[in-house]
Amino acid sequence: MADESQRPIVVKKIKKGGHGHHGGAWKIAYADFVTAMMAFFLLMWLLGSTSSGILAGISDYFRTPLKTALQGGEGTGASTSVIKGGGTDLTKSTGVVAKGSPREQTEKVRSRGEQEKKMRQLEQRIKQQLDMTLSKNEALKALENQIRMEMTPDGLRIMIIDEQNRPMFQSGGFVPLDHTRLILQQIGRELNGIDNHISISGHTDANRFSGGGAGYTNWELSADRANAARREMVAGGMADEKVLRVVGLGAADPINKQNVFSSENRRIAIVILTKEAEERIRTDGVSDQTEQVPAAPVKEGQ
Structure with missing residues (x-):
């Protein structure tokens, strides 16, 4: 019988399955x-x-x-x-x-709304006064279609426009005719009661100006007519300091762009300016977007 104590001892190790090591990449992600x-x-x-x-x-x-x-x-x-x-x-x-800033933007919107309301009221008042003036004279009633009013971003614009057979000024000159003087003086009286300033511009058609001395063109003619309109409005009772700008634009800004030679391009435009338009004219169109605030002195150690 063999000696059992000499038999080798066999140890079996069972390796259990498990998940592999993934590292710390997921933590970084x-x-x-x-x-x-x-x-x-x-x-x-x-x-x-x-x-x-x-x-x-x-x-x-x-x-x-x-x-x-x-x-x-x-x-x-x-x-x-x-x-x-x-x-x-x-x-x-x-x-x-x-x-x-939001506060200033709100104030600007409110101010624009108030100004537009005043402009609308002024438009109605001027229309009523001009209608009364024109109704008193049979010869002037025909001029009703030559006076136009419209709201623009710069304010209320009043235009006195030429027609083929009803000019507003002497042919080739800057002296206003009697009916033009009457209308301009009436407008001047109405505008004297408002706080806004005005801008007056003269316009011509594209026909080359042949009268006058050498170098006298539509530019000079339109400027002279605008200044003549200013004088008539002042004669009607308007304060001269209400006029902020008088310009002659020649034929550069026609109403009838399809026919630059049309008589309706000859006109006087009077704009009752909004406060923003006044500021833009005074500063030549340059307006700062921000207002500089002086910096406080820096103390030592700051």
Whole structure:
């Protein structure tokens, strides 16, 4: 019988199956996702808490970055806040008060509405007065179609227009005829009761001017007619300082663009200006988008 103590001992190890090791790549991807979401929500919060004036300034910067570079300084101004562009006034954009702030925009809309209402009332009043003036004279009734009124972005425009057989001025000259003088003086009396300033422009047709001295063209003729209209309106009682601009445009702005030689292109245009149009004329069309605010002195240690 064999010795059992000499038999070899066999140990069997059973290796259980399991999932392989994936490493930490998923953690990196998840961290990137969370960071992107935080940045997105931070951007949304900043856009929601920033005034429209500052947003407009940021938009202007990206459209014309050279402007800021040429002006110098930090951004477009100097801020008195520790956080650049911050401060107690949310309409400030790095030391600059934006004219496009919500409050100012609301005031502008309200002002435009009030001005338009006044212009409409003035239009009705002038029409009534002119109708009364024309009705008193049978010869003047035929001029009714030669007086036109319309609202424009610059204000209420009153036009006195030539017709083929009813000119407003002497042929080839700038002296107004009697019916033209009567109408201009009546308009002058009505306009003297309003606060707005006016602009007067003279227009001709495209026919080459053959009268007058050397170098006298439609440009000079239209300017002389506009100035003659101004004199008649002042003679009617209008204060001379109400006139903000008198210009001659020659044949450059015809009513009848299909026929630049038409008689209706010869006209006098009187515009009762809105406040915005007055400001634009006074500044030659240049208006600052922002109002500079002087920066507070910086103390040592700040």
